[in-house]
Amino acid sequence: MRKLALNDEILLKIEKPARYIGGEVNSVMKDPEKVDIRFAMCFPDVYEIGMSHLGIQILYDMFNRREDVWCERVYSPWIDLDKIMREMHIPLFALESQSPVKDFDFLGITIQYEMCYTNILQVLELSQIPLFSARRGEEDPIVIGGGPCAYNPEPLADFFDLFYIGEGETVYDQLLDAYKENKKNGGSRKNYLEKAAEIEGIYVPSFYDVTYKEDGTIASFSPNNSHAKEKIQKQVIMDVTHTYYPEAPVVPFIKVTQDRIVLEVQRGCIRGCRFCQAGMLYRPTRERDVRVLKQYAYQMLKNTGHEEISLGSLSSSDYSGLKELVTFLIEEFKGKGINISLPSLRIDAFSLDVMEKVQDVRKSSLTFAPEAGSQRMRNVINKGLTEDDIIYGAGQAFEGGWNKVKLYFMLGLPTETEEDMKAIAELSDKVARRYYEIPKENRNGKCQITASSSFFIPKPFTPFQWEPMFTNTEYIARAAIVKHAFQEQLNRKSLRYNWHDAEVTVLEGVFARGDRRISAALLKAYRLGCLYDSWSDYFDFDKWQEAFRSTGLSIEFYNLRARSLDEILPWDFIDSGVTKQFLIRELKRAKNAQVTQNCRRQCSGCGAAKWGGGVCFESKN
Amino acid sequence: MKARIKFRKYGVMKFIGHLDVMRFFQKAMRRADIPIAFTGGYSPHMIMSFAQPLGVGITSDGEYLDIELTEKITSEKAVARLNQVTVEGIDIVSFLEIPEDKKASGMTVTAAADYQVFLLKSMESSDDRLAIPEKWQAHIPAFLSEKQMIVWKKTKKSEKEVDILPMIYEMRAEADSIYMLLAAGSEQNLKPDLVMEAFLRYMKEEERPFHYHRLDIRTKTENGSFLPLSDMGKEIL
Structure with a gap:
């Protein structure tokens, strides 16, 4: 029987001990004596969040298919256990073997959002691995980062030995083979990092020097080691059909955030919304063969016993096999008590018809993401959704019996005026008006329109990467304008408005576009007790402000400054495939409120065609 | 047809609470392809009831759940299939037919x-x-x-x-x-x-x-x- 890292007394005292015991269905056990490489794969948040992430399941499956590798999982211990582990000096352990992470060859950390950065430090510290890569010795694991935030890894540069830029399916084998080879030859940690630096897509931050101008912007960014590349090429797996997919994902004992099977139907998005980092990073859009997805659906349901299946993609409606796949799922599985959940669907006749079949109309709500209230603003961000589309879609839904609608917006977008802000309330009201056009006897009581806004954060590799943000006060003022506008609407009693926290936005902004220097503030905040910053109960902005003050770093420098187009940005050393010329072109079109067509309608020459596949070549096949 | 499943719970599974054991069995039924009956409606759920909850930390040699079947499956086959898809810490001991009468349900008796x-x-x-x-x-x-x-x-x-x-x-x-x-x-x-x-x-x-x-x-x-x-x-x- 497996021996657990935590004793019974601890496990019976903490919340949800199932987070820490491993042993779930489909978790992979191997003999540590029979593998060459032990890889600890970490999602730096609590188990229920980390277990809901598809990317880790893909990599876990991919690594464990290799006989010479045992990949195990690690998550952030929750606050209660964190405290106990510190008091009792218990080293952080991997779930499968329950052995300490510090004894592994690799610690891989997926970096999905900025507000998990203090949790990364927690994982390192509880693992008893030196926080700074420069202080790690031959016995310490190689700490490698990946995921969307690795596209600007600079705020974390000091804490990681390597970053993997791009999709994991391509060069991990090379990276692991190089490690084995180096170990066999008795090579040092540094020898390995040099070998790794020569692999496409691998960035070794310690092999680069950054100098700064007097105004604080970057003066130079250059390799200090002959093995390091000038530019790091983002990794893309072009054939998403014939690649790894976890046909037997791990099934948690406790309820996790995404307690279901996810079929990733495609990667990338053809839409080109200018605020959306994922839409730029995952270019070109690549579809997975619908026949293969059907096979996966059978196999995964059989292997997990899950009762829900969902589609994964940035915009499922753009998947060309959608109709075929959804019809198949309903016909095949609906009768067997399997729920089918369809996120990110555009509202049209087909999707409404489908949704009527898979959910209880009276209970469910429909979601639209206009992102901005006015048409002008939507053109600026290239959200190709018109007011007519929204009102027509909502109308169709209302006629079909729905009476709850959720609307998602952003505030603080570039060029935003007071009219644009108020338009959020006006658009919401128009949706409600459409509902009350239905004769009273045909409608289902009052409607409930819930509008939510988040504050826009400019992200690297988007056309808005040079744009300034606003102060905390300004964000709240903008939300207040919207709130007041809501109170003036005809159907205000059917409308609800709420907005996302402004303080978190400010910090997320700093880390999204920060450079190496802000790692000092991150470490300071962590030392002051910041942890689980993405959990509103634990987020403590005062401590963060204190961290910036005491390290002499300015939030304003990172957030409030408009960057000039010729400034060296911290992430410029990464080639994401999307060219800077394209981003600049898009920024200019944005400022003129000019819409750019989606990739299927017309190629806008973003640069992603260089990979020779995906949507860029669809019509040419 | 109604069936009663007897199982053991031991080892690390003692940390899994009653509700999660229920979830575990729901998923195990599907993995093992047990012909279990569902309730009607928009969100059908399996017809399954546990005789007695077991507190976290306690191990057991005799836990029970009753299920309703849509078709016959032999005891031998059902036990083998369930044991094939279970985890360390939960073993299926038996799978037996019980009377249809509601008064015979594990919870009642x-x-x-x-x-x-x-x-x-x-x-x-x-x-x-x-x-x-x-x-x-x-x-x-x-x-x-x-x-x-x-x-x-x-x-x-x-x-x-x-x-x-x-x-x-x-x-x-x-x-x-x-x-x-x-x-x-x-x-x-x-x-x-x-x-x-x-x-x-x-x-x-x-x-x-x-x-x-x-x-x-x-x-x-x-x-x-x-x-x-x-x-x-x-x-x-």
Whole structure:
């Protein structure tokens, strides 16, 4: 029987001990004596969040298919256990073997959002691995980062030995083979990092020097080691059909955030919304063969016993096999008590018809993401959704019996005026008006329109990467304008408005576009007790402000400054495939409120065609 | 057709709470392709009910759930299939046909449960066990022959004083543990930790760390004996 890292007394005292015991269905056990490489794969948040992430399941499956590798999982211990582990000096352990992470060859950390950065430090510290890569010795694991935030890894540069830029399916084998080879030859940690630096897509931050101008912007960014590349090429797996997919994902004992099977139907998005980092990073859009997805659906349901299946993609409606796949799922599985959940669907006749079949109309709500209230603003961000589309879609839904609608917006977008802000309330009201056009006897009581806004954060590799943000006060003022506008609407009693926290936005902004220097503030905040910053109960902005003050770093420098187009940005050393010329072109079109067509309608020459596949070549096949 | 599944819960699975064990079985039914029946409506759910919840930390050799089948499956096949898709810490012991009658459901017929109580060196591990002190062995008969033994019993809704002695059907010291047969079910229910608490207090001893292990869940027959719930079922051939 497996021996657990935590004793019974601890496990019976903490919340949800199932987070820490491993042993779930489909978790992979191997003999540590029979593998060459032990890889600890970490999602730096609590188990229920980390277990809901598809990317880790893909990599876990991919690594464990290799006989010479045992990949195990690690998550952030929750606050209660964190405290106990510190008091009792218990080293952080991997779930499968329950052995300490510090004894592994690799610690891989997926970096999905900025507000998990203090949790990364927690994982390192509880693992008893030196926080700074420069202080790690031959016995310490190689700490490698990946995921969307690795596209600007600079705020974390000091804490990681390597970053993997791009999709994991391509060069991990090379990276692991190089490690084995180096170990066999008795090579040092540094020898390995040099070998790794020569692999496409691998960035070794310690092999680069950054100098700064007097105004604080970057003066130079250059390799200090002959093995390091000038530019790091983002990794893309072009054939998403014939690649790894976890046909037997791990099934948690406790309820996790995404307690279901996810079929990733495609990667990338053809839409080109200018605020959306994922839409730029995952270019070109690549579809997975619908026949293969059907096979996966059978196999995964059989292997997990899950009762829900969902589609994964940035915009499922753009998947060309959608109709075929959804019809198949309903016909095949609906009768067997399997729920089918369809996120990110555009509202049209087909999707409404489908949704009527898979959910209880009276209970469910429909979601639209206009992102901005006015048409002008939507053109600026290239959200190709018109007011007519929204009102027509909502109308169709209302006629079909729905009476709850959720609307998602952003505030603080570039060029935003007071009219644009108020338009959020006006658009919401128009949706409600459409509902009350239905004769009273045909409608289902009052409607409930819930509008939510988040504050826009400019992200690297988007056309808005040079744009300034606003102060905390300004964000709240903008939300207040919207709130007041809501109170003036005809159907205000059917409308609800709420907005996302402004303080978190400010910090997320700093880390999204920060450079190496802000790692000092991150470490300071962590030392002051910041942890689980993405959990509103634990987020403590005062401590963060204190961290910036005491390290002499300015939030304003990172957030409030408009960057000039010729400034060296911290992430410029990464080639994401999307060219800077394209981003600049898009920024200019944005400022003129000019819409750019989606990739299927017309190629806008973003640069992603260089990979020779995906949507860029669809019509040419 | 209705079937009763008997399973063991041990090892690390003792940390999995009742609701999560239910979820585990729902998914296991699908993995094992057991022809289980569903309720109707927009969100159908499996027709499945557990005889008695088991507290976190407690292990068991006799847990039960009843399910409804849409078609026949042999006991042998069902047990084999379920054991193939289970995890370390949950073993399927039997899969038996039970009467259709609602009065035969595990929840309804449960009348008692028996336990082994182990004295531990510390709460750190349930495997480091101590022998039951001789003094305790001597005190059990006296404890049981008291007029009454009032304890505070906390339920989800209220807290009240109850006399636990009528709910202790048997209690005796064995070489390495204390055996007890206690009332269980919807009418009256007594947990073994309450008994040990009262017993220690009776002996004027301090709190000690224990591990509780359920042996079986039992029903009461007409002649007054307590039989395991699995005795009500018959092999599906």
